[in-house]
Structure formats: structure tokens, C-alpha cells
Amino acid sequence: MDDRRIRDVVVVGGGTAGWMAAAALSATMGDQLRIRLVESEDIGTVGVGEATIPAIRLFNGLCGIDEDAFVKATQGSFKLGIEFQNWGRVGDSYMHAFGQIGQSLDLIEFWQYWLRGRQEGVAAPLGHYSFNETVGRAGRFARIGRIPNTELDGISYAFHFDASLYAAFLRGLAERNGVVRTEGRIRHVRLDSQIGHVAAVELESGESVSGELFIDCSGFRGLLIEQALETGYVDWTHWLPCDRAIAVPTANVGPLRPYTQSIAHAAGWQWRIPLQHRTGNGHVFCSAFMDEAEARRVLLDTVEGEPLAEPRTIHFRAGMRRKAWNRNVIALGLSSGFLEPLESTSIHLVQNGIARLLSHFPDRNFAPANIDAYNRRIAYDYERIRDFIILHYHANQRDEPFWQSVREMAVPGSLLDKIDLFRATGRVFREQEELFTEVGWFQVLIGQNIVPETYHPLADALTRDELAGFLKDIRTIVSAPVSRLPTHEEFIAHQCAAVLGRAA
Numbered sequence: 001m002d003d004r005r006i007r008d009v010v011v012v013g014g015g016t017a018g019w020m021a022a023a024a025l026s027a028t029m030g031d032q033l034r035i036r037l038v039e040s041e042d043i044g045t046v047g048v049g050e051a052t053i054p055a056i057r058l059f060n061g062l063c064g065i066d067e068d069a070f071v072k073a074t075q076g077s078f079k080l081g082i083e084f085q086n087w088g089r090v091g092d093s094y095m096h097a098f099g100q101i102g103q104s105l106d107l108i109e110f111w112q113y114w115l116r117g118r119q120e121g122v123a124a125p126l127g128h129y130s131f132n133e134t135v136g137r138a139g140r141f142a143r144i145g146r147i148p149n150t151e152l153d154g155i156s157y158a159f160h161f162d163a164s165l166y167a168a169f170l171r172g173l174a175e176r177n178g179v180v181r182t183e184g185r186i187r188h189v190r191l192d193s194q195i196g197h198v199a200a201v202e203l204e205s206g207e208s209v210s211g212e213l214f215i216d217c218s219g220f221r222g223l224l225i226e227q228a229l230e231t232g233y234v235d236w237t238h239w240l241p242c243d244r245a246i247a248v249p250t251a252n253v254g255p256l257r258p259y260t261q262s263i264a265h266a267a268g269w270q271w272r273i274p275l276q277h278r279t280g281n282g283h284v285f286c287s288a289f290m291d292e293a294e295a296r297r298v299l300l301d302t303v304e305g306e307p308l309a310e311p312r313t314i315h316f317r318a319g320m321r322r323k324a325w326n327r328n329v330i331a332l333g334l335s336s337g338f339l340e341p342l343e344s345t346s347i348h349l350v351q352n353g354i355a356r357l358l359s360h361f362p363d364r365n366f367a368p369a370n371i372d373a374y375n376r377r378i379a380y381d382y383e384r385i386r387d388f389i390i391l392h393y394h395a396n397q398r399d400e401p402f403w404q405s406v407r408e409m410a411v412p413g414s415l416l417d418k419i420d421l422f423r424a425t426g427r428v429f430r431e432q433e434e435l436f437t438e439v440g441w442f443q444v445l446i447g448q449n450i451v452p453e454t455y456h457p458l459a460d461a462l463t464r465d466e467l468a469g470f471l472k473d474i475r476t477i478v479s480a481p482v483s484r485l486p487t488h489e490e491f492i493a494h495q496c497a498a499v500l501g502r503a504a
Contacts, residue, residue: 017333094447
């Protein structure tokens, strides 16, 4: 039988995406593949994606990464959710916290009882029933699988980290696994004249790097997927009109919050991401409603510490490639598309693309049915995350022209169906393998002031007194252990403090 197995894989571009791909492939298929990564130190990376979601722990586990060593090496901290300020109305605040909220009862979710309790005046704010939010707002952290003496889930967490340090950390791991790094700029992409596949990349040094499968991690340029293969791009700026970000690191002030902050402004929003050695800040904005000078002023007027560098501007266009996999090229990271980091999904989309690749790993026949299945799954993932991000913009009650425009725009039917069902019934359902679960959708829908007309009728099974008691008990269970946990900074100092500590 003819051996059609792929042996030679070339990763084009380093950065977070490139070294994630190299680390994962070398950890899982290193004995079957020869993996080369081509990058140039002269080409910068975007490098502002410093917040993640809990799935990153699965990726690190796949690569055999020790968590404390990883946090130490990347100057990282822990993340329990995202606090949204001013998104519904100016002055509003809510948290999209990871993990469980309350406890399901009699076949329905906890929040159906909470909806009834709010209607009857016996419910506290939703976040008081979230262990993650309660711990986060108290500035504490610990690795807890279960709330003590209960069956309730403990803390679900992700990380904040320096993306450039993460790439360096993964590089070390990948090279120990046998990945060969080649330094150099690519001057030409050579295609097979018969089938149109990428055959090799030719460097300015004259060296030619050939392969059978190419992974394009070249950033917004899309050196292989777009410049060589002309795959095309699906533009979503009519739904996600923000097109620029200004980023600046600042010195830390005060305790490290164990959560990301997203603060809405007149024509966009600002992120704050606490690391051990600095805070990452950025202002995502729509240039049609605010010029760059004003956006820079807004950012510098609202950061909490002294800037450690000159602010830099990043231009982007929301959307995705028409095909994430075209011929023998798979795009990962910014070369596959861009969704602004409002829900910290940038690094997850890289991870997801790698997981899909492992599931659909080809042979040299590159079966079209396999490629098509991969592309359908990637497109679905992008579209559902897109919908979740659009929700934050669309469901607002602000008066500025930008916010009026996104409130009044027509949204994708897939999102409109979710909003209409929730508004009418208080119910939300996760479809297929979409990333965000029902509890995540619920927190954002409620946080953005979409009030359901009713709740599930099974929530009426309790008397009013029983309902009040149930809600009170959950709140007590959630809050009782918090004061016994170490502060976020105490935990880091004991478990995973970086060598350079808090130095800027």
C-alpha cells in the first residue's frame, strides 16, 4: 500500500500562534512529523492578547506544561472572569464570571429560580450566587475543585499573561520536542505548478524550506493563505465596526485584580489586564466615530498607573478567511481572521484551530471532504463567537452616536433568535459545540439589561418562602469560604511569583 502519511510540516511565523502550533504538534505527533518553524526576528508581532478563558488549561495540559512554571515564566496572574463597566448604561457594572452560578434544582437551571426571585423581590444581584465573582471581587484566589462541604463547583479560572513570554516559553518546549526553528524573511512562496499547493517558502538568504503541510501563522498579512492562495475574506465590520486599538503598558498600582476589566467609552471600550510586572491596557474604538488623537487621550486619561512605553496603534478588520484551510495550507491566529478581544477569545481561536487540525489531520491526498468539514467547524466557531461579541454592543441603552448605531443595526439571525427567545421566556440554549455556554449567555443578557417577560413554570414549584430560603442558602454557601482564601497576590507569591517580581 502506498504510504500517504504526511511527514514534513512547516509553520510560517512564530509569535503565540506559531509556537502554540509547534508545541502542540510536537507534543502529540512529534514522533511522526518533522516540524520546522520559519520566523524572522525583524518582523514584529501584535502581542496584546494577554487574557484567556479556562480552555487554555486543556491546551497547556496537552503540551505537558506545569502550571506554576508557566505562570512564573509568563509573569502571569489568574483570571476568574471579565468585569464589564458602562456597557448597558453609563454607570452599570456586571461580571461575566467563569464557572457555575447557584445550583440547578428540579430539572431547571438555577437562574430560572433567580428570575422568579427577582420578580418577587427576594433575590440578590446575580453575581452574589457566583463563587467565581464573589471570590474575584474580594481579590482572592485558590485552586478549589469544590466549595468545601458541598457538591457545588469550586473556582473555574484562566490566566492573564505576557503573550511574548508565552511564545518564548512554548518555543523552548517545542524545540526540546525536536522542532527546528529557521530564522529568516520569506521572499517568495513557491506553488506546485500542477495542483496549486504550496511547495516551499524561499527565504531572503536563498534557502528553500519545503513541506507537505503548511501552517500559516504570519498574522494579518496571511502570507500563504491570502497572498499566495488568494483565499478571500469575509468582512464583518458592518456588525463589529471597531477597527483600531491603541495599546500601552502601565505600572501596577494596588492589588492585582483576579479578573479582566472591560470599560465602555463613547466609541468603543478599554481593557485592563493585570500581570505581575505591569498592567496591559488598550482602547478599542471605531475610527468613524472617534479620531486616533481623541482615542489616545481617552486611554491615557483613564489608565491607573504610569505608562511604561509609547502607546501604539493597531489597525484591524473584523472577519474571517473564506476558508481557514485551503489546499495544503491551514491558517491560525490573525491569518485566519480577527475578532476583537472583548471576551478573550483570540488565543482560544488558535487553540481551537489546532484542536480541529488534530481531529482532521490529513494525509497527502488532502481529501476535500475532510477539508470541507474542518472549514465548516471553524466557520461555525467564528460565527457563534461573533454573535456573542455583537450582543454586547447591540444590547445597550447609551446615548452617544456610536452606541445608537450599533443598537439600531440589524444583527445576524442566529443572534436575533437567541435574544428573542430569552426576552420571551428567560431561556437560552447552547447549540452544537458553540464556545459560550448557557450561563455565559445569561450573565451577559441580564448584564446588558435584557429583561425576560417570564421564567420557566417549574420555578413555581417552590412557595415564596421556600424560594427565598433556597436563594439565601446558595448565597451563604457561596460567600462563606471566601474570607479564608488567600489574596490573589498571596497565592502568586507562594506558588508562582516571577523571578523579576513586580518590577516594571
